[in-house]
Amino acid sequence: MKGAGRxxxxxxxxxFMMDQLAAKWLECGEKTGAFELPNVERLQRMGTTFxxxxxPNPVCMPARATxxxxxxxxxxxxxxxxxxxxxxxxxxxxxxxxxxxxxxSFGKLHFRTYxxxxxxxxxxxxxxxxxxTDDVKIGEWTDWVKEKYPQFYEAALSTAAFGNxxxxxxxxxxxxxMQKLVAAAKKKIKKNCVISGGLxxxxxxxxxxxxxxxxxxxxxxxxxxxxxxxDKDVPLLINASYVQPxxxxxxxxxxxxxxxxxxxxxxxxxxxxKDPGHPKHFDYPGICTGIPAYWRxxxxxxxxxxxxxxxxxxxxxxxxxxxxxxxxxxxxLLSDHGEQLYDNGIVSxxxxxxxxxxxxPLMIAGPRLEKGKTxxxxxxxxxxxxxxxxxxxxxxxxxxxxxxxYVSEEFMPKLAGYSLVPFCKGGRxxxxxxxxxxxxxxxxxVRPLHWARSIITKEYRYTYYPEGGGEQxxxxxxxPDESVNVAVSEKYAAVRSRLRDMLLDRLITKDDPKxxxxxxxxxxxx
Numbered sequence: 001m002k003g004a005g006r007x008x009x010x011x012x013x014x015x016f017m018m019d020q021l022a023a024k025w026l027e028c029g030e031k032t033g034a035f036e037l038p039n040v041e042r043l044q045r046m047g048t049t050f051x052x053x054x055x056p057n058p059v060c061m062p063a064r065a066t067x068x069x070x071x072x073x074x075x076x077x078x079x080x081x082x083x084x085x086x087x088x089x090x091x092x093x094x095x096x097x098x099x100x101x102x103x104x105s106f107g108k109l110h111f112r113t114y115x116x117x118x119x120x121x122x123x124x125x126x127x128x129x130x131x132x133t134d135d136v137k138i139g140e141w142t143d144w145v146k147e148k149y150p151q152f153y154e155a156a157l158s159t160a161a162f163g164n165x166x167x168x169x170x171x172x173x174x175x176x177x178m179q180k181l182v183a184a185a186k187k188k189i190k191k192n193c194v195i196s197g198g199l200x201x202x203x204x205x206x207x208x209x210x211x212x213x214x215x216x217x218x219x220x221x222x223x224x225x226x227x228x229x230x231d232k233d234v235p236l237l238i239n240a241s242y243v244q245p246x247x248x249x250x251x252x253x254x255x256x257x258x259x260x261x262x263x264x265x266x267x268x269x270x271x272x273x274k275d276p277g278h279p280k281h282f283d284y285p286g287i288c289t290g291i292p293a294y295w296r297x298x299x300x301x302x303x304x305x306x307x308x309x310x311x312x313x314x315x316x317x318x319x320x321x322x323x324x325x326x327x328x329x330x331x332x333l334l335s336d337h338g339e340q341l342y343d344n345g346i347v348s349x350x351x352x353x354x355x356x357x358x359x360x361p362l363m364i365a366g367p368r369l370e371k372g373k374t375x376x377x378x379x380x381x382x383x384x385x386x387x388x389x390x391x392x393x394x395x396x397x398x399x400x401x402x403x404x405x406y407v408s409e410e411f412m413p414k415l416a417g418y419s420l421v422p423f424c425k426g427g428r429x430x431x432x433x434x435x436x437x438x439x440x441x442x443x444x445x446v447r448p449l450h451w452a453r454s455i456i457t458k459e460y461r462y463t464y465y466p467e468g469g470g471e472q473x474x475x476x477x478x479x480p481d482e483s484v485n486v487a488v489s490e491k492y493a494a495v496r497s498r499l500r501d502m503l504l505d506r507l508i509t510k511d512d513p514k515x516x517x518x519x520x521x522x523x524x525x526x
Contacts, residue, residue, distance in 0.1 A: 010100065010235035011367065012329040013388065014320065016313055017241035019060065019108060020349065022338030022356040023053065025245075025306065034263035035303050039314040040363075043333055047365025048373040048424045054380050054435040054456060058337035058349040058357050060110045061085070063381055067336070068092065068111070068125070070385030070396075070415035073438065074511045080440040085111040085125075088517055090397030092385045093126030096237045099394045104129040104226040107219040107241035117167030127239075131222040133215055135161050135243055138168060138178055141215045152209040157185035159208070159215075159250065192253075194301070196294035203248035204294070204301050211252045216244055220312040227319040235392075236325075240316060244305040245339065247348065251304035255311075259303045267291050267299075270345040271483040278485065279463075279470035281351055281450045287442070288352075290345045299341055330366030330391045332384065344482075351439040353454040353463050353472075354482055358437050366391065369424040378432040378458065382417035390419035397516060416513060433457065436506045455503045462487075462499035473499070 029035040055063045056072055057079070065071075065078035068091040073079040076089055097103045105127045112120040118138045122130040133141040137160040145156040160182045168178035191208050193200035207214055223240040230236055244251075270290070272278045282288050292298070313333070320326040338357045340346040349357045362379065364387070365371075389396050396414050422428030437454040449469040455462045461482065463472040473487035473496055486492045 009328060011392065012236045012238065012320070012323075012325050013096070013101070013392065014238045014240065014316060014329055014331045016316065016331065016333045017107075017239065018245065018309055018333075018335045018361075019241075019243055020246040020337060020339045021306065021309075021335035021361060022341070023051070023335075023359045023361045024356045025302065025339065025341065026361045028265065028303070029306070032263045032265055033260065034265075035259045035307050037306065037310040039310045039317060040333070042317070043313070043331060043363050043365055045372050047331070047363055047369055047371060048375050048420075050362040050364075050375045050377070050379050050420070050423075052376055052378050052435075052458070053334075053360050053362035054358050054378070054437060055335075055337040055360050056380055056382060056436065057438055057440075058353070059439070060336055061113075063336035064110050066381050066416075067334070067384045070382055070417055071513060071515075072382060072416050072510050075416060075513050075515050077515055082113050082115070084113055084116075086517065087111075087124040087126075090516055091126055092388045093237065093239070095126075095389070095394055095396065096392060097126045097128065099392070101235045101237045101392075102129075102230055103127045103237040103239075104131075104223070105239040105241065106131045106222040106226065107239075108132075108134040108243050109239075109241060110134055114162055114165055114167075118165060118171070119167070129226055131219075133219065133243070135246060136165065137161060137215060138171065138182070141218050143172075144218060145213060149209070149213050152213050154185040155189050155208040156213065157182050158189035158191070160185075161248075194294055194297045196292070196297070201294055201297070204298055205248070205250055206253040206256060206301075207250055211254070214252065216242055216308060216312060219243075220315050223316060224319045227316075227323050230323070232324060238316075240312070242309055242312065244309055245302050247339075249298060249301035249305060251301055251308055255304040255307045256300060258307050259300045261296055261300050264296055264299045264303070267295055267342040268344050268481050268483065272344060272485065275485045277470060277488050279452075279465045279472065281442075281445065281452070281465055281469055284445050284450075287445070288345045289347055291342050295342045302339065302341055328367055330364070330369075332387075333361060333363040334381070334384070335360045336381070350442045351445075351450055351452045353437050353439070353452055353456075353461065355461075355480075358454070358456070364420060364424050369421075370426050373424070373426070375420075375423045376458075377423060377430050378435045378456070379420055379423075380417060380432075380435055382415065383420050384417070386415050386417050386419040387421055390421040414513060414516075416510075434502055434506075436510060438510075453503060453507065455499050455506065457499075460495060460499060462496065462503065464500070464503060471496075 061081045062078045065076040065085045069076045118136045146153045163182040171178040191205040194204040340356045418431045435456040439452040449467040461474045471487040474482040
């Protein structure tokens with residue numbers, strides 16, 4: 001495979017990964033002036049910003065499995081949260097590790113389910129060093145707080161999520177009952193929550209400890225240590241993966257002050273309620289919570305976490321400069337999925353495929369790539385693996401083929417996506433007519449009626465819910481806010497029919513490539 005990375009000195013790779021960040025909100029600061037992101041803007045000037053990048057599945061585990069393996073759900077077998085990624089499936093981390101890169105991961109990976117405990121050894125996925133922390137919070141970060149900042153240990157425990165997980169009942173070598181400690185800490189520590197209607201909003205508060213104690217800065221510090229301690233002659237893969245801005249929205253107090261509340265845009269209104277053909281999924285309890293009185297504070301705190309992440313990116317820029325390798329480092333900034341942030345009365349992500357749910361930030365910068373470029377072509381997270389192969393000049397995974405079969409194709413697809421390097425060099429024609437997004441179960445709503453499937457072109461977004469669950473069709477040129485569902489409009493009947501045909505075709509072809517753990521049987525009898 002010809003790649004931009006074939007050179008005497010192998011490049012470093014930095015993946016700057018964020019959780020639950022919509023492209024819409026990363027763009028919001030520049031468009032509204034509500035907040036500034038100087039380091040993100042620096043990265044934009046250094047490389048290419050992809051404005052139409054989409055997640056294939058807007059929840060954490062499936063999206064992250066796709067980024068790692070370059071496969072879709074049927075290929076890596078992670079179709080929703082709770083399905084674990086097999087370390088036997090080839091991924092880009094092992095590929096680089098086996099090709100001479102020293103690989104490190106710092107922060108959230110989420111290849112393993114929390115139900116099997118809060119702490120996992122992720123080195124089996126191809127990392128030489130793995131310092132892990134995630135939504136649960138309990139684990140390496142809180143252990144570090146206990147040792148280095150014991151005065152803030154209870155405050156750190158008070159931020160933990162899923163405090164009743166089975167693995168917390170007997171945690172660590174001394175079998176500590178962390179369920180009990182977390183419950184006591186939550187009761188004792190009084191957080192500085194947003195107050196609305198005289199009541200505290202429990203998922204909106206500023207950190208109850210100094211910034212340097214935070215989970216976010218711990219992730220950055222671990223990545224810095226990895227960068228600065230490495231031999232300069234050994235190329236690095238640095239996976240800095242943050243839990244922010246995933247809810248709860250808990251920024252440092254100083255970052256809240258850097259967001260101008262008067263410039264925060266109002267949420268898009270719940271126009272779907274006036275649509276008699278809206279998806280039945282939207283009517284289930286807890287799915288669409290409405291726009292609360294504290295929407296402005298919620299957005300301010302969410303944006304403040306983005307400001308905090310921008311500061312972390314600046315620290316990693318500094319570390320790479322001190323290492324003397326910034327000019328030979330490829331930086332990829334991305335997120336796994338979006339956050340709707342009360343647009344249309346919806347919070348979080350999952351089965352409502354509005355723009356703020358499915359469109360994600362993606363920037364790529366590095367040596368011999370064009371600078372300050374914007375690409376509006378349709379790209380997806382399955383493109384990350386082949387892009388990394390191209391940037392580094394490494395070979396992708398080999399598929400097992402039965403020797404006694406004649407393979408009729410000259411090329412058997414190994415990965416679901418395409419390299420984005422040609423776009424970053426000013427070349428390549430469009431490779432996709434549409435992006436495809438799928439969702440499965442959503443918490444208690446397990447019936448297929450809730451399983452959304454979407455086709456997104458440059459002009460339209462079409463979403464289908466089975467079992468009579470409904471359809472959505474939006475004309476993105478005339479209605480970029482997706483406020484008027486034209487699925488039943490006679491004027492759009494031909495468009496709807498064409499997009500349904502695209503969806504049917506994709507529902508079949510998305511199974512290719514198949515899971516690489518089995519043999520491939522594509523053949524003809526001679």
